[in-house]
Amino acid sequence: MIQIHLIAAARPNFMKVAPLYHALRATDWAEPKLVHTGQHYDHNMSNAILQDLRVPEPDFHLGVGSGSHAEQTGGVMIAYEKVCLENRPDWIVVVGDVNSTAACAMVGTKLWIPVIHLEAGLRSGDRKMPEEINRLVTDSIADVLWTPSPDADENLLAEGVDADKIDRIGNIMIDSFEMLREGIECANTAAELDLESGQYALVTVHRPSNVDAAESLTPIVDALVQAAGSLPVVFVAHPRTINGLEKFSLKEKLADNSNIKLLEPVPYMRFMSLVTGARVVITDSGGLQEETTYLGIPCLTLRDNTERPVTVSMGTNKLVNARSLAENLQTVLDGKWHKGTRPPLWDGKTAERAVEFLAQRSQQQ
Numbered sequence: 001m002i003q004i005h006l007i008a009a010a011r012p013n014f015m016k017v018a019p020l021y022h023a024l025r026a027t028d029w030a031e032p033k034l035v036h037t038g039q040h041y042d043h044n045m046s047n048a049i050l051q052d053l054r055v056p057e058p059d060f061h062l063g064v065g066s067g068s069h070a071e072q073t074g075g076v077m078i079a080y081e082k083v084c085l086e087n088r089p090d091w092i093v094v095v096g097d098v099n100s101t102a103a104c105a106m107v108g109t110k111l112w113i114p115v116i117h118l119e120a121g122l123r124s125g126d127r128k129m130p131e132e133i134n135r136l137v138t139d140s141i142a143d144v145l146w147t148p149s150p151d152a153d154e155n156l157l158a159e160g161v162d163a164d165k166i167d168r169i170g171n172i173m174i175d176s177f178e179m180l181r182e183g184i185e186c187a188n189t190a191a192e193l194d195l196e197s198g199q200y201a202l203v204t205v206h207r208p209s210n211v212d213a214a215e216s217l218t219p220i221v222d223a224l225v226q227a228a229g230s231l232p233v234v235f236v237a238h239p240r241t242i243n244g245l246e247k248f249s250l251k252e253k254l255a256d257n258s259n260i261k262l263l264e265p266v267p268y269m270r271f272m273s274l275v276t277g278a279r280v281v282i283t284d285s286g287g288l289q290e291e292t293t294y295l296g297i298p299c300l301t302l303r304d305n306t307e308r309p310v311t312v313s314m315g316t317n318k319l320v321n322a323r324s325l326a327e328n329l330q331t332v333l334d335g336k337w338h339k340g341t342r343p344p345l346w347d348g349k350t351a352e353r354a355v356e357f358l359a360q361r362s363q364q365q
């Protein structure tokens, strides 16, 4: 049996790892092992999501937790190297762009274990984002680069990556959505919140550049309060965002507004139910830019750049800021938002293509 480590660390990783885990489990030649680095540890940021995705308890839990970038990255490297020395896998699959992605890629390549990066090649061009550094480090050392869209292939080729290493397999997060579509459709989270489907804005904001300083978070909160004058707003707040709201005394502005519902993180199916019922999504999340494009829901992204430009060029996404939010929201409410189409290979079959790739490579070895 081929041993494959799947590395999951933070909330957005779980949705990318789960379809591959299930697809590998269904083969008679591969044994996937889930490695949870513990970067996200709150129940709603981790276990509740894994349960939704029907993934069993991780085979290895590194329990790294919070810390500075160096503490998290170093902690994961030290702990994961021990795991690899005692339980050497045939392949390591790292996903996304979090600190654990780069950390485990470095451990694997230094031990000469082939590393695959799932969701490779995305670039925002903004080296102030910690995620961009993680993407650059991971892509420059991984042995195989599984990309979601043509722009990712182009970025890698422009950086001098050998074309043989690049394999465009599609967007695996769509697999998770399709796998759980029935449960998502039954969840009806909006009704639990006394909201009508199609009649509210869903908000998530957690990028350090938006929430770690009062100068950036205050205008966003003010713009959301203004938006709540036009339609109900559901704000699902990441722990990092709650910290910022409390630190800068902004939480009451949201919590005291009767047209704003401020919620803690919500597990995957209940959250995706909220997404599917939203009139518009306001976010700085990478995953949501993709999910809204797939679902054809208008998405206003509170960022200066995106590593997912295909969601703007083909999909329903647009980059905005706190100042231009109201005007763009009005365009949505007037029914004048661009329709968008689904990028190729965002079809719920990405895990199948990944397994096919691994089957072929394993036969060659």
Ligand code: UD1
Pocket: 010, 011, 012, 039, 040, 041, 042, 043, 045, 046, 066, 067, 097, 098, 099, 100, 130, 131, 206, 208, 238, 239, 240, 243
């Ligand atoms: C991380 C990723 C980011 C990803 C995001 C998704 C990096 C550099 N960033 O950012 O790419 O989009 O996850 O959510 O890897 N915290 C909790 N409970 C938790 C997890 C975190 O309270 O379960 C708190 C931490 O103590 C810290 C803050 O949230 O104060 C930030 O957590 P951290 O994992 O450092 O980064 P994220 O902002 O979540």
